[in-house]
Amino acid sequence: MTILQEPLTGLAAFVHAVETGSFSAAGRLLGASPSAVSKVVAKLESRLGVRLLQRTTRALHPTAEGLWLYERGQRIVTELAETEVALREAHGPRGLLRITAPVDLGRHWLTKQLPKFFAQYPEITCELSLTDRFVDLVDDRFDVALRMGEAADGPLIRRKLGPTRTSICAAPRYLRRRGTPRHPKDLAAHDCLPYARDGKRQTWTVGNVTVSVTGPFAADNCDALLAMALSGAGVVLLPRIVAAPDVGAGRLRALFPKYPSYGPNVYAVYPEQRHLSPRVRAFVDFLATEYPRSLDVL
Missing domain, CATH: 3.40.190.10 (Periplasmic binding protein-like II)
Structure with missing residues (x-):
């Protein structure tokens, strides 16, 4: 019995099992359970009369025959999937x-x-x-x-x-209380609100000036930093997509406009x-x- 007589589902299950290294991952791609994928591949092996995969507790590895089939079958499965997508979307993206x-x-x-x-x-x-x-x-x-x-x-x-374009900002109430920094190096003397992840606070780069900042609060979420800055707790560095609405409304003031900053x-x-x-x-x-x-x- 030739491979052309094997249902394409069996070939697709085998190809995805080789690519992902497990029946579980192949099942997620195919919308099937790991046991269902395993049974379909076993049926394919039975039809062909050869072992295609070496199964261990950790991973799947193709045999020599399996590798030969994968190199040819992968093209068939890919082209069939692409043809199906093209037919479904022949009248435009959908x-x-x-x-x-x-x-x-x-x-x-x-x-x-x-x-x-x-x-x-x-x-x-x-x-x-x-x-x-x-x-x-x-x-x-x-x-x-x-x-x-x-x-x-x-x-x-x-x-x-x-x-990403970034802005260093502070609320007017903070600037009235602590003064407005004129140069990025002045940030070392201010309460700053840095982004932190895994216990590491980021340094700030403004133009070609890099500053190590300290302050009363750090977070790994821009919305939290924005809320603290709006309360007047300190100076913050934010992506402009986050800061722009509050800068435009006057709730925050952008500092150092002559120093373009990028993330x-x-x-x-x-x-x-x-x-x-x-x-x-x-x-x-x-x-x-x-x-x-x-x-x-x-």
């Missing part, structure tokens, strides 16, 4: 788009852009997860991730959208595919246009 982004970037920037995206592509629906943990796109079945800074994304495609780069990250889904391509192209445009405004 379907469910699953996105993940950091909390601050998602809440203060991305959610404000999505209505414009949906107006352009009304056949696309979206699920958005905002989290500061590192999300594995393949295991968690996301189409696109927004990342801030460098990350070990392996074979994923990382498309640079641009840097980590923002990237759109998505799985590498020869023929990218039209809805993913449309969304990534939208981000690549809108993010730099927002930097010009802020």
Whole structure:
């Protein structure tokens, strides 16, 4: 019996098991239980009369025959999936788009852009997860991730959208009480509200000046730092997408306008595919246009 007579579900289960190294991970991709994936692969082995996978308690490893089949079967499974997507979206981008982004970037920037995206592509629906943990796109079945800074994304495609622009701000009541710093080096004598993660407080870079700051409060969330700054507790460094509304309303005053300040780069990250889904391509192209445009405004 030839491989052409084996149901494609068996071949797809085998290919995903090799790629992910486990039946559990393959099951998440296929929407099936690990036992169901294992049974389908076992049936494929029985049909072919060869062992395709060496099973251990820790991982799966293809045999020589399994590697031969994977190298050929992976192309078949990929092309079939791409053909199915192309047929479903032949009349334009449509379907469910699953996105993940950091909390601050998602809440203060991305959610404000999505209505414009949906107006352009009304056949696309979206699920958005905002989290500061590192999300594995393949295991968690996301189409696109927004990342801030460098990350070990392996074979994923990382498309640079641009840097984050930052502002050093303080509430007028704080400046009346403590005075207005005239130079970034003056921050060493002020109550500052730094971003902190894993017990490490970040230093601030303003233009080409780097300052170690101290103060009564630190947090790993920009909304918390913003709230403290608005209360008059100290000086804060925030992404402009977070600070801009309060600076525009006069609740915060931006300091050192002659010293442009930038934070980590923002990237759109998505799985590498020869023929990218039209809805993913449309969304990534939208981000690549809108993010730099927002930097010009802020």
